[in-house]
Amino acid sequence: MTVAADLAALDRFREVWLMDFEFVAAPGERPDPICCVARELRSGREVRLWDEELRASRSPVPADALLVVYYAPAELGCFLALGWPMPAAVLDLYAEFRNFANGRDGALGIRGASLLAALAHFGLTHLDPDQKAGWRDRILQGRPYSGEDQAGILDYCASDVRALAHLLPALAARLHSRPKWIEHALLRGRYMRAVATMEHRGVPVDAPLLHQLSAHWEEIKVELIHTICADYPIFEGTSLRMALFERWLIEQGIAWPRTESGRLSVSEDNFKTMAKAHPIVAPIREVRDSLAKLRLTDLAVGRDGRNRTMLSPLRARSGRNAPSASRFIFGPSVWLRSLIKPEPGRALAYIDFSSQEIGIAAALSGDSAMLRAYQSGDPYLAFAVDAGLAPAGATKATHKAVRDRCKALVLGTLYGMQEKTLAGNLNAPTAEARALLQAHRRTYSRFWQWSQAAIDTAMLRGHLDTTFGWRLHITGDTKATSLLNHPMQSNGAEMLRLACCFLVDAGVELCAPVHDAVLIEAPVGEMDAAVAEAQRQMRRAARIVTGGVEIGTEAEIVRYPDRYSDPRGVDMWRRVVALLDRLEVAAA
Amino acid sequence: MNPTDTTATAQHSDDEFLASLRLDQSYTEAAVGVRKVLGTVPVRKPNRTDFFRVHPTHSLDCFCVELKEEREVYFITPALAQFVAEFCEPVRLRLCVSRQKVAFLWPIKLPREDRRVDEWRKSAAEAAHLAESKWIRLAPDMHLGAYQTFEAVADLGDPVWPSESWIEVVKIALRDRRIDSEDHAVIRQLLGHA
Numbered sequence: 001m002t003v004a005a006d007l008a009a010l011d012r013f014r015e016v017w018l019m020d021f022e023f024v025a026a027p028g029e030r031p032d033p034i035c036c037v038a039r040e041l042r043s044g045r046e047v048r049l050w051d052e053e054l055r056a057s058r059s060p061v062p063a064d065a066l067l068v069v070y071y072a073p074a075e076l077g078c079f080l081a082l083g084w085p086m087p088a089a090v091l092d093l094y095a096e097f098r099n100f101a102n103g104r105d106g107a108l109g110i111r112g113a114s115l116l117a118a119l120a121h122f123g124l125t126h127l128d129p130d131q132k133a134g135w136r137d138r139i140l141q142g143r144p145y146s147g148e149d150q151a152g153i154l155d156y157c158a159s160d161v162r163a164l165a166h167l168l169p170a171l172a173a174r175l176h177s178r179p180k181w182i183e184h185a186l187l188r189g190r191y192m193r194a195v196a197t198m199e200h201r202g203v204p205v206d207a208p209l210l211h212q213l214s215a216h217w218e219e220i221k222v223e224l225i226h227t228i229c230a231d232y233p234i235f236e237g238t239s240l241r242m243a244l245f246e247r248w249l250i251e252q253g254i255a256w257p258r259t260e261s262g263r264l265s266v267s268e269d270n271f272k273t274m275a276k277a278h279p280i281v282a283p284i285r286e287v288r289d290s291l292a293k294l295r296l297t298d299l300a301v302g303r304d305g306r307n308r309t310m311l312s313p314l315r316a317r318s319g320r321n322a323p324s325a326s327r328f329i330f331g332p333s334v335w336l337r338s339l340i341k342p343e344p345g346r347a348l349a350y351i352d353f354s355s356q357e358i359g360i361a362a363a364l365s366g367d368s369a370m371l372r373a374y375q376s377g378d379p380y381l382a383f384a385v386d387a388g389l390a391p392a393g394a395t396k397a398t399h400k401a402v403r404d405r406c407k408a409l410v411l412g413t414l415y416g417m418q419e420k421t422l423a424g425n426l427n428a429p430t431a432e433a434r435a436l437l438q439a440h441r442r443t444y445s446r447f448w449q450w451s452q453a454a455i456d457t458a459m460l461r462g463h464l465d466t467t468f469g470w471r472l473h474i475t476g477d478t479k480a481t482s483l484l485n486h487p488m489q490s491n492g493a494e495m496l497r498l499a500c501c502f503l504v505d506a507g508v509e510l511c512a513p514v515h516d517a518v519l520i521e522a523p524v525g526e527m528d529a530a531v532a533e534a535q536r537q538m539r540r541a542a543r544i545v546t547g548g549v550e551i552g553t554e555a556e557i558v559r560y561p562d563r564y565s566d567p568r569g570v571d572m573w574r575r576v577v578a579l580l581d582r583l584e585v586a587a588a
Numbered sequence: 589m590n591p592t593d594t595t596a597t598a599q600h601s602d603d604e605f606l607a608s609l610r611l612d613q614s615y616t617e618a619a620v621g622v623r624k625v626l627g628t629v630p631v632r633k634p635n636r637t638d639f640f641r642v643h644p645t646h647s648l649d650c651f652c653v654e655l656k657e658e659r660e661v662y663f664i665t666p667a668l669a670q671f672v673a674e675f676c677e678p679v680r681l682r683l684c685v686s687r688q689k690v691a692f693l694w695p696i697k698l699p700r701e702d703r704r705v706d707e708w709r710k711s712a713a714e715a716a717h718l719a720e721s722k723w724i725r726l727a728p729d730m731h732l733g734a735y736q737t738f739e740a741v742a743d744l745g746d747p748v749w750p751s752e753s754w755i756e757v758v759k760i761a762l763r764d765r766r767i768d769s770e771d772h773a774v775i776r777q778l779l780g781h782a
Contacts, residue, residue: 183609364613388742438688442745453615456622467610487613498606502599540599544606547613 006172009182013089015065016041018168020160021078022139022153027327028302028309030200033078034139035150036060037157041068041165048154051145059084068164070094070115072189073311076196086196090189093118093164096171098314099188103463103473113315119163122170126163132156184469187498188314194500194510195313195321202306203329203511203519204348205299206341206563213339213576214296216583221291223579228283240266240288254278255424277408277425279568286572290333298326299336305343311513318489319470319497321513330514335569335576340519340558347527347559351534352517353542354552355379356495357414357488363546364487365450369443371549380407387439409436416484455483466490467545468498491545492516499541508534524559531555626752629761630692631661631681636727638686639740641747642694642719646683646754651676652695653767653774661695662774664767671770672778682716683757685747687723693761707734723747 010016019038023031038060039046047060059079061067065087069075072092079086097118101110110121119126126132135156138149145153175181213220229235234244242264249256249264256274257265271285300309307329315322325331329340342348353359358379362370373382381399384390384406390399408425417425423433441448458464459480464472470490474483496513503510503518508530511519518538522530535553542551558564565573634640651669653662653676669676679695686692696716697709711734715726723740750757767774775781 179611180609187606187609366614442687450615453622457615460622465611467613469611491613540603544603544610547607547610 006169006176009172009176010041010066010091013064013066015062016068017061017065018068018161018164019061019075020069020157020164021075022157023074023078023081024140024142025077026302027300028202028307030081030302030308031074031077033081034143034145035154035157036078037154037161039158039161039165041168046158046161048158050150050154051143055082059087061087063088065089066091067189068093068168070118070160070164070167072192073195073199073313076193077199080196080200086193089186090192091168091185092189092192093167093171095188095192095314096175096185097121097167099185099469099471100171100174101473102319102471103317103478104475106477107473107475115160115163115167118167118171122167124163124166124170126159178465178469178471180469187468187501188470190501191313191497194497194504195311197504198500198510198512199308199311201509201511201521202302202304202308203340204343204346204521205301205305205307205329205339207301207305210296210299210301210339212584213580216580217296219583220576220579221294224291224575225287227575227579228287232284234284235287240284242266252278252280253427254281255427257421257424273425282568283572286333294332294336295326296336299329299332299339300324300327313497314470316493317472318486319466319493320489320515328512330512333569333572334566335572337569338563338565338573340564341562342521342524342558342560344560345524346521347524347557348511348519348521348564349527349531349534349555349557350514350517350519350564351531351538351553351555352514353492353495353538354554356492356516356551357485358410359542359549359551360488360491360495360546361414361447361451363549364491365444365447367444367446367450370447377552378403380404380410383410383440383443387443389436389439405436409433409440413437413440414485414488416481451484451487454487455480458483458486464490466494467547468494470494495541495545495551498544499538502537502541503534506533506537508537527557527559531557624751626691626750626757626760629750629757630690631695631761631765632692634684634686634692634694634726637725638688639723639725639744640684640686640719641723642716643683643685643749644720646757648681648758649698650679650681652679653677653778655774655777660765662765662767663762668767668770668772668775672775675778680713681758681761683749683754684719685749687744689748691750691757693758707732711735711737 017038017040019036021033021036023033025031033054035048035050036054037046037048049057049060063085066089067087068091070092071094072090076086076090094113098113101108101113108121111117116126116129116132135153139153175185229237232248234240234248246264257270259265268289271281271289275282275285299307301307309324309327312322312324323331330337340348355374358370359374362374369386373379373386376382378396381390381394381396381403384399384402385392385394389406390402396403405426405428409422412422412425419430419433419437422437423430426433454464458472458474462474464474464483464486470493472486472490496516496518500510500513500518503520509521511521518534520530520534535555538553539550543549651664651666653664653672655662664672664676678698678700680698681693681695684692684694694716696712699706699709715724715735715737718724718737718739723744725738726735727738729736752760
């Protein structure tokens with residue numbers, strides 16, 4: 001196959017522009033563009049714009065052209081900072097390199113997803129990495145730049161554009177044979193525009209309170225650890241004592257997983273799982289894994305009081321975003337989300353898809369019983385009734401215990417949870433967990449057949465694609481069990497990406513994506529209408545991804561002067577604020 | 589056309605275009621050529637805790653030889669049974685399937701005219717007949733001297749039978765349990781030749 005044939009998919013565009021910006025961006029701030037170089041692929045025409053010239057110019061990329069970049073949110077963030085209109089079509093080679101490598105990075109010896117990593121993989125020559133690092137350092141040192149700096153930085157920027165010209169055909173040669181590749185790639189590019197918009201807007205936080213907390217954080221942290229330790233008779237000082245922990249678990253009636261050697265498993269992952277199943281464990285997890293590591297100064301908050309950080313789209317295997325856990329306000333412990341607060345006259349809304357994974361599983365598998373259960377509005381109770389575990393007419397109030405059990409089962413099965421883990425989560429005998437799992441397999445036999453077929457497909461074809469072509473590659477190291485949840489997770493990611501595109505196009509002020517939810521903002525008086533529009537667009541995205549099934553949404557609106565809060569973090573937030581008040585009074 | 593209509597039309601057109609980009613997610617088994625292979629068919633009594641059904645027509649009468657010490661059962665052709673007649677029991681093999689969709693053959697010992705009525709054999713045959721139309725489980729009751737049958741009250745749906753033919757199922761089940769020559773190790777052992 002020739003290069004020309006590989007790139008034939010781009011013939012629909014009159015012009016194809018390769019582009020790169022150099023910019024500085026302090027944590028939490030929007031990018032400050034220094035220069036850009038753009039080059040038309042076919043004619044070779046090159047445009048170099050430096051600083052003031054850049055600000056005085058219009059975008060060199062015509063409205064109907066295709067823009068080819070590497071990590072589009074950063075480049076498009078510069079478009080937004082300059083007030084340039086967003087290009088209509090974007091091909092992000094970062095997204096395509098991730099899609100090329102996803103799941104087989106290790107097997108191919110690929111390290112990371114940077115432009116250098118992509119070039120290195122295809123054996124393409126580029127600037128010497130040390131030279132590149134040198135220019136990056138000089139750019140980050142900021143203005144003023146000498147004439148020599150200007151020439152060097154522009155040449156360096158142009159070298160990245162030349163690299164794109166080599167990377168584009170290399171990637172196209174490997175991807176063009178995938179079904180509908182270019183259309184899917186452009187859809188990913190469309191999402192990158194939405195990401196740039198979100199990174200530009202950011203999430204409003206209570207910056208004065210954050211500064212107060214940061215100033216006292218070390219004292220608060222120590223106090224918190226001590227108060228929690230005092231509340232739980234399992235610590236000596238701040239150290240967890242296993243014998244005391246074991247006795248406490250027996251008193252609480254919690255069946256705690258053990259290691260091969262029979263000891264209580266105290267891994268971070270296990271604490272995370274158990275804290276979800278047993279909220280009483282959450283503060284212990286905070287002490288062990290979260291508080292000690294938490295540095296409030298890592299949160300990237302700009303001078304305008306908004307949290308902005310790279311959302312790292314398509315970074316996870318499922319295609320979900322993977323923003324920094326320490327810099328993104330939704331990253332660290334959930335109690336910190338109480339710092340999210342609308343500005344005066346404004347409101348925020350957190351809108352999430354209701355039981356998204358169950359809806360996707362039911363829709364894509366074509367399991368009519370599971371779909372009926374999902375559409376009933378309470379898939380857990382509906383399962384209980386379908387499986388004969390609760391009578392017809394049972395409600396959340398009359399059959400809470402059985403509903404809770406079925407909820408743990410229904411959610412767990414989507415992740416391939418086995419009987420022992422389920423028994424631990426339910427605090428029930430293994431035999432009961434086994435019976436529940438068997439009931440699920442019988443009640444939703446079509447889903448199980450589909451789920452196994454998805455794994456078979458993956459193992460036989462060596463990959464698994466989402467509705468819009470996000471591919472997970474299978475290697476010798478891939479565990480079949482890890483594939484169980486992949487169709488739901490990866491198509492859920494597609495759904496949220498599409499929803500974000502629609503929201504931005506509809507003019508909804510989108511602040512951030514949060515797993516299967518979004519945070520939007522609007523003036524207080526317009527929030528109800530904004531939520532209604534957002535929910536309409538999210539249902540629309542769901543219908544397209546599932547092939548016709550609607551996934552409902554739930555919205556929580558917060559109006560100034562109230563603040564956002566996550567129910568899981570309320571107790572901790574109260575403890576923190578009480579300690580801060582005490583310290584402020586003592587200092588006064 | 590007002591702006592709202594224009595927006596709705598544009599969105600409808602966008603939706604249709606996006607729907608045309610969907611890749612199939614049905615993973616139909618035919619697409620990848622996968623079918624379940626029946627590789628093992630145990631020959632045993634039903635487990636006392638498992639509910640099961642018995643196929644109404646798939647059955648085979650034959651003789652079995654049970655090596656009690658080794659806890660092994662072999663099936664012998666009628667022509668060879670005469671050589672070891674004192675060790676042979678007439679049995680009826682019935683195709684069963686459990687609630688876990690595990691297919692197995694249940695060797696039900698048949699009554700012998702030269703012996704008095706055996707309640708174990710009789711109750712097993714009656715249970716098998718009931719299991720042709722009901723989900724049951726079976727437990728030996730030593731005090732009763734017979735099998736106790738428990739019928740599921742709930743509607744557990746229809747059993748899922750193997751897609752293989754009855755002959756194929758029998759071949760799979762008996763492939764390493766058939767005595768088909770005088771020279772077979774079991775016959776040699778029983779006759780004291782080995």
